[in-house]
Amino acid sequence: MGLCEDNLVAWFETQCHASARTVLIPVGDDMAQVSLGDQTTALITTDMLLEGVHFDLSTAEVEQVGYKAVAASLSDCAAMATVPVAAVVSVGLSKDISESNLKALHQGMVRAGDLFHCPLVGGDTTCWGSNGPLVINIAMLSRPALHCAPVKRSTARVGDVICVTGTLGGSLSGRHLTFVPRVHEALTLTRLVPIHAMMDLSDGLSTDLPRLCRASGVGAHIKAHRLPLSEAAQAQPDPVTAALNDGEDFELLFTLAPDHLGQLLKNWPCPAPITPIGEITENSDILISHPNQPAETLKRAGFDHFIQRSLE
Amino acid sequence: MGLCEDNLVAWFETQCHASARTVLIPVGDDMAQVSLGDQTTALITTDMLLEGVHFDLSTAEVEQVGYKAVAASLSDCAAMATVPVAAVVSVGLSKDISESNLKALHQGMVRAGDLFHCPLVGGDTTCWGSNGPLVINIAMLSRPALHCAPVKRSTARVGDVICVTGTLGGSLSGRHLTFVPRVHEALTLTRLVPIHAMMDLSDGLSTDLPRLCRASGVGAHIKAHRLPLSEAAQAQPDPVTAALNDGEDFELLFTLAPDHLGQLLKNWPCPAPITPIGEITENSDILISHPNQPAETLKRAGFDHFIQRSLE
Numbered sequence: 001m002g003l004c005e006d007n008l009v010a011w012f013e014t015q016c017h018a019s020a021r022t023v024l025i026p027v028g029d030d031m032a033q034v035s036l037g038d039q040t041t042a043l044i045t046t047d048m049l050l051e052g053v054h055f056d057l058s059t060a061e062v063e064q065v066g067y068k069a070v071a072a073s074l075s076d077c078a079a080m081a082t083v084p085v086a087a088v089v090s091v092g093l094s095k096d097i098s099e100s101n102l103k104a105l106h107q108g109m110v111r112a113g114d115l116f117h118c119p120l121v122g123g124d125t126t127c128w129g130s131n132g133p134l135v136i137n138i139a140m141l142s143r144p145a146l147h148c149a150p151v152k153r154s155t156a157r158v159g160d161v162i163c164v165t166g167t168l169g170g171s172l173s174g175r176h177l178t179f180v181p182r183v184h185e186a187l188t189l190t191r192l193v194p195i196h197a198m199m200d201l202s203d204g205l206s207t208d209l210p211r212l213c214r215a216s217g218v219g220a221h222i223k224a225h226r227l228p229l230s231e232a233a234q235a236q237p238d239p240v241t242a243a244l245n246d247g248e249d250f251e252l253l254f255t256l257a258p259d260h261l262g263q264l265l266k267n268w269p270c271p272a273p274i275t276p277i278g279e280i281t282e283n284s285d286i287l288i289s290h291p292n293q294p295a296e297t298l299k300r301a302g303f304d305h306f307i308q309r310s311l312e
Numbered sequence: 313m314g315l316c317e318d319n320l321v322a323w324f325e326t327q328c329h330a331s332a333r334t335v336l337i338p339v340g341d342d343m344a345q346v347s348l349g350d351q352t353t354a355l356i357t358t359d360m361l362l363e364g365v366h367f368d369l370s371t372a373e374v375e376q377v378g379y380k381a382v383a384a385s386l387s388d389c390a391a392m393a394t395v396p397v398a399a400v401v402s403v404g405l406s407k408d409i410s411e412s413n414l415k416a417l418h419q420g421m422v423r424a425g426d427l428f429h430c431p432l433v434g435g436d437t438t439c440w441g442s443n444g445p446l447v448i449n450i451a452m453l454s455r456p457a458l459h460c461a462p463v464k465r466s467t468a469r470v471g472d473v474i475c476v477t478g479t480l481g482g483s484l485s486g487r488h489l490t491f492v493p494r495v496h497e498a499l500t501l502t503r504l505v506p507i508h509a510m511m512d513l514s515d516g517l518s519t520d521l522p523r524l525c526r527a528s529g530v531g532a533h534i535k536a537h538r539l540p541l542s543e544a545a546q547a548q549p550d551p552v553t554a555a556l557n558d559g560e561d562f563e564l565l566f567t568l569a570p571d572h573l574g575q576l577l578k579n580w581p582c583p584a585p586i587t588p589i590g591e592i593t594e595n596s597d598i599l600i601s602h603p604n605q606p607a608e609t610l611k612r613a614g615f616d617h618f619i620q621r622s623l624e
Contacts, residue, residue: 011415015422015432023398023433032433034398036455040352046451048402048438086335086346090360090449103323110327120327121335121344126360133444137402139358139451143348 028215029152030079030199031142042085043142043150045076051133055177062101064177065136066108072202073140074116074181075250079200080150081186082142084118092135093127105136116183148190151254156197156216160255160280166272168205168249169242170232176248185270186252193264198254204247206300210286212253221287221295222278240290245301255280340527341464342391342511343454354397355454355462357388363445367489374413376489377448378420384514385452386428386493387562391512392462393498394454396430404447405439421450428495460502463566468509468528472567472592478584480517480561481554482544488560497582498564505576510566516559518612522598524565533599533607534590552602557613567592 024041025033031043047069049055055065070087077084089109093102106120113120118140144150165185182200189195197216201208205227213220224240230249233242251272256264261276268274281287287295336353337345343355359381361367367377382399389396401421405414418432425432430452456462477497494512501507509528513520517539525532536552542561545554563584568576573588580586593599599607 015418022429023431027432027434029434032398032400034433034453036348036352036354036397037395038352040348040350042348042354042453044356044398044400044451044453045434046400046402046449047436048404048447048449050404050438050440050444050447053438053441083349085348086344086356088344088356088358088451090358092360092362092447106327117334119335120339121346122339122341122357124359126362126365128362128445129365132362133440135360135362135404135447137358137360137449137451139356139400139449141346141354141356141453 025150025152029154030076031082031150033150041144043080043082043144044139045073046137046139047073047076049136051135057134060177061104063104063108066105067112068177069136069138070109070112071179071181072250073138074112074118074183075200075202077140077142078182078186078252079198080152081145081148081190081195081198082150083145083187084116084183085141085143086119086121087113087138087140088122089120090124090137091126092132093125094131094134095127095129096131115180145187145190151190151195151198153197153199153212154215156212156218156255156280158218158280158282159258160196161258161261161276162220162222162253162255162278162280163274163276164201164228164251164253165274166249166251167228167230168201168233168251169230169239169246170236171246171248173232175230175232179250181250182252182272185272188270189252189254189264192267193256193260196255196257198252201249201251201253202247204245204301205253206244206298207247208253209298210300213284213286219281219283219285219287220278221281221289222298224288224290226275226277228273228275337462337464341466342388343394343462345462353456355392355394355456356451357385358449358451359385359388361448363447369446372489373416375416375420378417379424380489381448381450382421382424383491383493384562385450386424386430386495387512387514389452389454390493390495390498390564391510392464393457393460393502393507393510394462395457395499396428396495397453397455398431398433399425399450399452400434401432402436402449403438404444405437406443406446407439407441408443427492457499457502463502463507463510465509465511465524466527468524468530468567468592470530470592470594471570472508473570473573473588474532474534474565474567474590474592475586475588476513476540476563476565477586478561478563479540479542480513480545480563481542481551481558482548483558483560485544487542487544491562493562494564494584497584500582501564501566501576504579505568505572508567508569510564513561513563513565514559516557516613517565518556518610519559520565521610522612525596525598531593531595531597531599532590533593533601534610536600536602538587538589540585540587
């Protein structure tokens with residue numbers, strides 16, 4: 001087994017010593033769902049951001065980094081159509097961090113949490129012995145929406161339409177620091193029609209779509225010319241490749257029965273568009289068609305923490 | 313305001329944009345308690361461990377480090393007499409970490425969680441672009457015990473007896489990697505008698521007792537000759553100072569009405585001893601008496617992440 005993120009997750013899954021009664025959704029989805037001993041369940045996610053990997057303090061304000069950290073976890077709540085409840089934050093700080101920077105970091109976090117009434121309720125502040133890199137960890141708690149169970153990535157069905165919210169690509173030119181997590185869109189979607197499977201696009205469509213398909217035991221066929229390209233992607237030499245691989249879109253990727261697509265598009269009230277980009281297929285191949293060319297295998301080139309690209 | 317851990321926590325408390333209806337126990341205790349929208353509540357804590365600060369891979373096996381990381385969070389559950397439910401883990405890894413080390417780290421975490429049926433249900437694996445220090449973050453979810461509400465540190469009462477479990481001091485000589493979190497003891501304590509206030513001793517009695525007192529708006533007077541000294545503390549030149557300041561004891565510090573002490577000691581079924589070490593007083597002074605000397609102010613010399621001591 002090679003040391004890549006997905007293989008690791010697969011190994012961790014085999015090591016989970018939990019009964020299905022306690023852990024309703026285990027390792028491998030955007031959040032885990034656990035029982036609290038009665039009829040109530042909670043969901044939890046954890047995300048670590050490393051200076052120089054997930055953010056660069058020479059190109060981002062520390063307040064923006066705080067915002068991004070909490071917004072990324074809110075995006076996990078959105079990915080399963082759950083309601084954010086509270087967050088706790090741990091930080092590893094350089095010994096010479098200033099009080100004003102520390103407060104700006106915290107204020108960015110609070111700004112993101114306030115968008116969805118998700119307070120920071122606790123934390124752990126640690127400090128390198130010397131000048132060390134900034135490390136931020138957010139753990140977030142959510143609860144199932146009243147109108148639907150958490151939407152998993154493992155429940156896509158053959159024949160489903162594959163859709164995304166918003167536009168894709170070029171996030172590193174700015175949007176990765178300013179995006180609004182799709183919490184409202186996810187809850188709206190699931191109120192309008194049954195959503196079969198969903199996740200958020202954090203590592204790029206070419207990496208995340210295969211994850212959804214593998215979890216569901218299905219394949220996919222997407223159309224390159226259907227991809228909703230962001231302005232930043234369109235400014236690049238190869239906009240489609242940017243939309244497939246850039247990552248950090250923090251949009252929703254979801255599937256639904258084709259019969260429900262018309263109803264969804266007709267009643268969709270949010271400014272972020274919904275775009276059908278392909279369909280779920282029976283075998284495990286992940287294919288992409290470019291206009292007037294035969295379908296080819298989608299090449300995975302998104303972000304993997306063990307096959308790493310540096311931030312520009 | 314100086315940049316020290318307690319001042320930071322105090323500032324964070326003022327910034328918490330949460331209603332008392334949602335957040336029952338906010339920033340400042342061992343865990344935060346939040347409402348899940350009905351009668352059910354959950355508690356959450358987060359702890360970050362940095363290589364070179366909280367552990368040293370030249371003196372600790374990576375499996376032990378994994379164990380310690382989860383055990384420290386279980387100790388937070390114990391600190392409030394709550395029942396561990398599940399944990400999520402984030403790791404920041406050096407790019408050259410071996411698969412066997414990564415699995416050993418995970419196995420240590422699972423070993424600790426299994427002690428109290430607390431599964432690892434999710435995680436985030438990130439990697440430094442180059443050789444970076446190991447960073448581990450554990451976030452843990454617990455639920456209130458059926459027999460009592462979570463025990464806070466802010467509810468000590470004047471006249472209470474102050475007690476600790478186990479023995480104190482010298483943890484860095486080994487126990488900090490092997491301790492069994494006092495989850496069972498905390499639940500047993502609270503079944504036997506009403507416990508007014510409790511926390512776990514992570515940074516040393518001389519740091520943690522003032523925290524409990526400040527949260528409760530009280531003072532304390534402890535007797536140096538009453539402190540239960542660990543064997544490791546007794547091997548040091550000044551065992552009492554070791555017991556006061558070494559930190560990482562992961563024992564319970566709690567207070568109760570003096571009328572209940574006899575009942576507790578008589579019925580206490582656990583191997584770890586309970587020792588009364590002093591009493592809660594009305595003013596805010598934290599005093600210590602050595603035999604045949606006048607009481608003096610307890611000098612705070614435990615672990616503060618902004619006034620840092622290096623690991624030996």
